[in-house]
Amino acid sequence: MIRSMTGYGRGDYEADGRKFSVEIKSVNHRYNDISIRLPRSMNYLEDKIRKTLMKKIMRGKTDVFINFESFSEDDVNIKVNEPLAKAYCEKLEFLRETYGLTGNDTLDLVAKFPDVITVEKVQEDEDAVWNALLPALEGALDNFISMREAEGEALKKDILKKADVIEEMVKKIAERAPLVTEDYRVKLKARLDELLGDANLDEQRLMTEVTIFADRACIDEELTRLKSHINQLRTIFDMDESIGRKLDFLVQEMNREANTIASKSNDLAITQTTIELKSEIEKIREQIQNIE
Numbered sequence: 001m002i003r004s005m006t007g008y009g010r011g012d013y014e015a016d017g018r019k020f021s022v023e024i025k026s027v028n029h030r031y032n033d034i035s036i037r038l039p040r041s042m043n044y045l046e047d048k049i050r051k052t053l054m055k056k057i058m059r060g061k062t063d064v065f066i067n068f069e070s071f072s073e074d075d076v077n078i079k080v081n082e083p084l085a086k087a088y089c090e091k092l093e094f095l096r097e098t099y100g101l102t103g104n105d106t107l108d109l110v111a112k113f114p115d116v117i118t119v120e121k122v123q124e125d126e127d128a129v130w131n132a133l134l135p136a137l138e139g140a141l142d143n144f145i146s147m148r149e150a151e152g153e154a155l156k157k158d159i160l161k162k163a164d165v166i167e168e169m170v171k172k173i174a175e176r177a178p179l180v181t182e183d184y185r186v187k188l189k190a191r192l193d194e195l196l197g198d199a200n201l202d203e204q205r206l207m208t209e210v211t212i213f214a215d216r217a218c219i220d221e222e223l224t225r226l227k228s229h230i231n232q233l234r235t236i237f238d239m240d241e242s243i244g245r246k247l248d249f250l251v252q253e254m255n256r257e258a259n260t261i262a263s264k265s266n267d268l269a270i271t272q273t274t275i276e277l278k279s280e281i282e283k284i285r286e287q288i289q290n291i292e
Helices: 040-054 082-099 106-112 126-196 203-217 220-236 244-264 268-288
Strands: 007-015 018-027 032-037 060-070 076-080 117-121
Touching (some): 032 040, 040 060, 040 126, 060 126, 082 106, 126 268, 220 244, 244 268
Parallel strands (some): 032 060
Antiparallel strands (some): 007 018, 018 060, 076 117
């Protein structure tokens, strides 16, 4: 299914005192650029996260934000430096007896001294952390892809409507093209009659000029290629793969044919239709910049 490169998805998962929240958002980009932001202590998971994302994301500038909260007592280890605490207590008792100090807040005071009580993070079980993160990551990714597909489908419908408009314009030009040479012959003969007056007109010379003009102004090949490109455009949308680059190349070719028709045209009606044709092609070109 066709996908837009713009999307957003969020996923949450909580189990065994661990809670993960994952957000994924993207905009259009020429390549597949994935940026992952997660707690530094979990940098070892970045490769797994990237591989999971790249299975479903082919193109775009994608930012992934991962937040983690732990409510488990097993994740930390609180240690008391007993020799240091004992030494502090002995010195405090010495100060009390020596200087006649009063007060019974020794415990609070000792606890505030550096290195008496330390909190150490327990070495994490990498598999357990990954198993808790994966459901949140997959949930966010599914929501993200769903949004991309919905926007992609809307783009597809609009582009195909524009393709129908372009096809009608090509038919209009094709119907007008055979009449251009005859119009040129009539106008050229009238002009020569005006200039030559009663002098005899060399019909053979006239036909030669008309033939040269017809050859120079012939747009049959360009029209045939444009019709083929329109059919290819419709076919590409049925492909089950990333199609953005294919569409970009195809629209460039369509624009090239339209430019050639415009440069060859010596007919006002064809010129006007070609201008409208190029405008529709440009609209499609802008839209496909956001297709994966």
